[in-house]
Amino acid sequence: MDVTYPPRSPGQPTIPPLEPITTLGLLHYADGAPNTPVRPEINGTIDKGFFLSDGEWTCYRRNYFSCVCSFSLTPYYQNMPLQFTPSSSQQTYPVQAFVMSISAVVSDNDSQSIELVQHTPKRDKGPIMKPEKVRMAPKMSPASHHPLNVYHGQGDGGLTPRGIYDPTYGATAAASQGGGTFQTEHTFERIQFKQATANNGKRRAAQQYYHLVIELYAEVGPHGPDQYVRVAYRRSAKMIVRGRSPGHYQTERRGSTSSGPGGGGGTLGGFGNGPMIGADFPSGGPMMGGGFAGGYENRGPYSGRPHHQHNLPAEAMIPPEDSKAIDNTKGYQYYPASVYEGQQDSRGVIEMFTDPRGDQESNSYESKGKSEYDGASSPLPSLFHPGQVMSNRRCGRFEGKPRSEGFYPHLISQSGMN
DNA sequence: CCCGACACAAAGAT
């Protein structure tokens, strides 16, 4: 019930940072001649799957990662109608609802997108789909705070104070569809990149990087939810997606390419890792006990059994927070929406999406008797939402990163914005 | 080199 989110214990550079938000237009209330402008903020946490290798955020294409997303509006008046005016356009669209989703793009070219896939716990035996757009309500604005300490007391009942959306939600998904309330946070689980970054191990060619993109859309369809305009998005730091098994990289290490983290491919569109680790450690930053700077690759002395052995630095203390965000959302979302571009401008790109339903089908997987999502009573099995409940924090394998322990409230995105 | 599929095994969840 609480909307609390994971954790704030995120501290260490155990997860890839996000670049600052990029807005694609002006969001405002329709409250009068001088409409009140609204500033959207996107929050996201990439939990699991990534580790730092040579100062670069890396993951394996074959492994899962999850992304917790939320957004907020400042100021936020729950009942006031909102409108969105894309940059470079005078056209104003009424905002019926907000939807979030995730995608990925090549660092060099934001225009080159990379597909993301989502599995069910049954993996190959179950259906595979792309992350869907999920309807969401804004969280209380973090206002002027750092995105980091945004946690709201959890555990204490006081946290629902913001009664922004009435808690009536319990409901069935379908119900919420109509105008009910939506979760303020959503976790995309079991996500993986459809393809690896190019030139992964080559020292010669420039390493390619991807950026995970957390997007916020406004649903502007007059009647049905099938028309969206992207309002803003927030990219992650650039990352490398390895295509082969970990074993192949263990020994590999290029190490000195020094293409370096920061400059890496240089292509990074924004900042690579400047925020914390990345470029830092070489300079001798006093990092936390992260020993991984040297490379997680040294997983120790194992000799034949590469299997995990987490060699956590051990300094990962305090992890007591596991507020997992239990989002129950179960039905409702998934609108077959298609997308079409509206118009573009040199600087502001207005993107409109409409969905011609048809490309994805709801798949229903039969949860064996237990799965995470069963918790909710979704009337329709077909509208699922892969369980977002578990925000498991198992210890990573060799990556040994305490996914969310320790924390570092500060410097997160500042080295470079785009 | 990368990808998809199959298969096994370890970590967690029950």
Add this chain to the structure above:
DNA sequence: CATCTTTGTGTCGG
């Protein structure tokens, strides 16, 4: 503690 589930990853074939 036994068992089932979930997920990382080795491996083979394309």
